[in-house]
Amino acid sequence: MRQLSVTSQNKRKRTQVWWKRATVRPLIFSAVMGIVAALLTYAVKTGLTDIASMRLERATLNATAKTGLTLRDVLVEGRENTPLKDLRAVVNLELDQPILDINPQVLRERIEALPWVATASVERQLPDILHIRLNEHRPIAMWQHDGTFSLINKEGDVILTGGDDIKVFSHLPLVVGEGAPEHSAQVLAILRSEPDLNKKVKAAVRVSDRRWDIAMENGAFIRLPEDNPEKAWSRLAVYNKENLLFDKKLTSIDMRLPDRIMVKIDDLETIRKPVGGQDT
Known part of the structure; x- marks a missing residue:
């Protein structure tokens, strides 16, 4: 009886197909990557990726809304002090829209562009509430310049100029x-x-x-x-009491001289020198 010869697998030489050869693999990989890059470039230029992404995003938002x-x-x-109508105009949201479709950062930037708003924060409180916090400017004075009136804060920033709304701060x-x-501060x-x-x-x-x-x-x-x-203002207070x-x-x-006070009464002018030992 003829017996089959048995050869160990690690000793047996196997014949490889040409596309698995080590010298060919890099060439094939490069060709495939080139084709992928070309397809991606075509998709970006024609807007296919944007369209697909937008459709997927919209479908996802609609699903979350459900x-x-x-x-x-x-x-x-x-x-x-921020007028409600101005706030509504920049917020510009609709009830029942997907809450995840609201971009808090973009909305915050639009709100902070309002004259009265110093800073703002916008937070989504899931599942259905949007929370807006306003930090408004605090006016400290009215500024008159070139015939106009403006409200200013402690940093000297102009909050509001002219208009009927400014009259309540007279x-x-x-x-x-x-x-x-x-x-001013x-x-x-x-x-x-x-x-x-x-x-x-x-x-x-x-x-x-x-x-001043x-x-x-x-x-x-x-x-x-x-x-x-x-110091001059304090000296005047003392002199006024006396x-x-x-x-x-x-x-x-006139308090501009440190050692005297010049007082003008109608057309008369008097000079008052501080007595000895008085703070000047």
């Missing part, structure tokens, strides 16, 4: 002149440091963007120095 992820309510926190301190907004703090005098203030006028003249309700002007205006200055028909009080 599970209850739809906009049912928009909650707004922190709105005091109770705020008035600052006047070029460069006034940037220095400082001068208002100085004026408030002497409450009795501050009650008589009508406006703070910026002079040559270097110093304070217009008083009785028509007098207090000329503060460029350096250490707070001499009841504002019971007289004052024209101006």
